[in-house]
Amino acid sequence: MDYRFALIGYPIKHSLSPWIHERFLRKAGLQGTYTIREIDLEADFEQQVKQLMEEKIDGFNVTVPYKQKIMPLLDEIDPLAKKIGAVNTVTNENGKWVGYNTDGVGYVRSLESKLPDLLQHLSQRILLIGAGGAARGIYSALDHTGFTAIDIANRTKEKAVEIAGLGSESTVTNILSLQEAAERMGDYDVIIQTTSVGMKPNVGKSILELGHVKPTSIVSDIVYQPLVTKLLQDARQLGASIHFGHTMLLYQAQYAFEIWTNIKVPIDNMDDELQLTLEGR
16 A cells, blocks of 8 residues: 655745655555645635545645644544644545644653653643743643643743643643743743744744753753754753754654554654754754
8 A cells, every 4th residue: 555645834845744754654664655735825725625635645744824724624623633723634534534733742752752751750840931832732732641730931921821721620730921930940840942932043042041940850942943942052051951842843743654554653763863954964
């Protein structure tokens, strides 16, 4: 069987998804292709998606700006994706198009790869910085995994309050300003930066000061261009462990591939390969 996968979004010409999924296909011993279908903002999105579905494709990924726009065109939506309010993976299940969101689950998997004992300590205190789409997905996945103390820091508190409303009854979430988060940094075991602050070309920027961070903490940044952001540089200098954003790309793709094929492909040394690719080597 030859699998046919694709990515839709705009702009996506430089996406790393084909690089990742072509390696997954080889690792799984499967034949198939993964193509890019850039849908211009002026195009008829619904018509373009229906045309893709009629091509007997097995599944496709969805990236910005279409993660919400795809939802009304699907037959079913996974409960977690519905809760997050965005779909990034679509699969053909016996003729039905079903939407999933693998971003948050992929992030938790990437964090677990760095901290193998992570899920043995669900009472660890987590600080989520930012309240955009990425934070929404990561918060939902952390809550779904069973973490019970997830605080959110954001410039404006309204969006953070909305995300906190997604939590289960057993999850305690405090909403903080960035200044309050900086002052209470020593309270947290895991700090996760989910905004675009520090991304190229603004590589010298950091969203907040880490001065009070514990040396036993792990600081994670989902930005991967540059690989080592200013926030991660500061964390390393303060003795904390750091977690790179590019690994989230791999693990969310791993989960998408698993949804499509029922095969969980091992990441092995792909994180090192991807790091070299991102560094231009």
